[in-house]
Amino acid sequence: MNIFLKNVLVLVFIPACCHGLVDIEKYLKVCDRNSADVNDCLTEAVQEGLTILAKGIEELDVPPIDPYHQKDLRIEYKNNQILAKLIAKDIHVEGLKSSKVHDARLRADDDRFHLEVDLTTPRVNVRGQYIGEGRYNSLQIRANGQFTTNMTDLVYTWKLDGIPEKNENGTFIRITEFYMRPDVGGMKSYLTNDNPDSRDLTELGNRFTNQNWRLLYREFLPYAQENWSRIGIRVANKIFLKIPYDVLFPSMS
Ligand SMILES: *[C@@H]1O[C@H](CO)[C@@H](O)[C@H](O)[C@H]1NC(C)=O
Ligand SMILES: *[C@@H]1O[C@H](CO)[C@@H](O)[C@H](O)[C@H]1NC(C)=O
Ligand SMILES: CC(=O)N[C@H]1CO[C@H](CO)[C@@H](O)[C@@H]1O
Secondary structure: OOHHHHHHHHHHHHHHHHOOOOOHHHOOOOOOOOOOOHHHHHHHHHHHHHHHHHHOEHHHOEOOOOOEEEEEEEEEEEOOOEEEEEEEEEEEEEOHHHOEEEEEEEEEOOOOEEEEEEEEEEEEEEEEEEEEEEEEOOEEEEEEEEEEEEEEEEEEEEEEEEEEEEEOOEEEEEEEEEEOOOEEEEEEEEEOOOOHHHHHHHHHHHHHHHHOHHHHHHHHHHHHHHHHHHHHHHHHHHHHOOOOHHHHOOOOO
């Protein structure tokens, strides 16, 4: 093969070979998974990573997480006499980037990956549009408008589980589970109501919501957890399935 052709081949193949390689250290601090202080390193890495993740990582197709935007959320609640349906739209969740990371615990073996991260968030604001329908025996109420909720002093742990997966590009961790169950210190909500037929009930509704938020939050949690799990797995895998295990969590010692 002549030199010219060889050079052309090299030029053609180099970009092809390295196109998918992302320099992760541009975005996230990388921790030696076998080091004695890996947990301290990860605590710092997640703390710094939150600032980056807040804006998203375009190169990895990771969406911005603060503010996080969700198109819609549907909830249906039924017990004996009560039926409640709620559709929330154009939901903005703000405040995650002021979280403090307190601790991280990694168990990374050859066949299993488990990471826990303890966080607190001083304030989270959730707002959007809603359409609600409630039935109590034969009484029916419809309402629609805007809602805003402030949650304060959230305490929670992210738990991620994954398994190593080999493909032609190397070994990656596929995150299979994401779990969190935030404890909330306080919650205050305000709903507006554009429906004239039920407007008189708006203040009552607001008072009820604010007086019973602990109960309502507990009822809401299973729905939210299902979604957080899906969102957490999706966001985590945008990073974990693109960066080889040995690059994301190198084993240097
Ligand atoms: C391997 O990397 C190439 C280049 O980035 C990518 O197109 C391909 O989808 C990857 N394969 C898998 C199984 O992810
Ligand atoms: C939520 O917090 C924001 C900013 O502090 C404030 O403007 C808003 O009135 C609060 N909303 C409720 C329902 O407390
Ligand atoms: C049960 C629930 O909350 N489902 C929502 C989860 O999130 C998707 C969008 O990511 C919504 O479409 C679902 O309504």
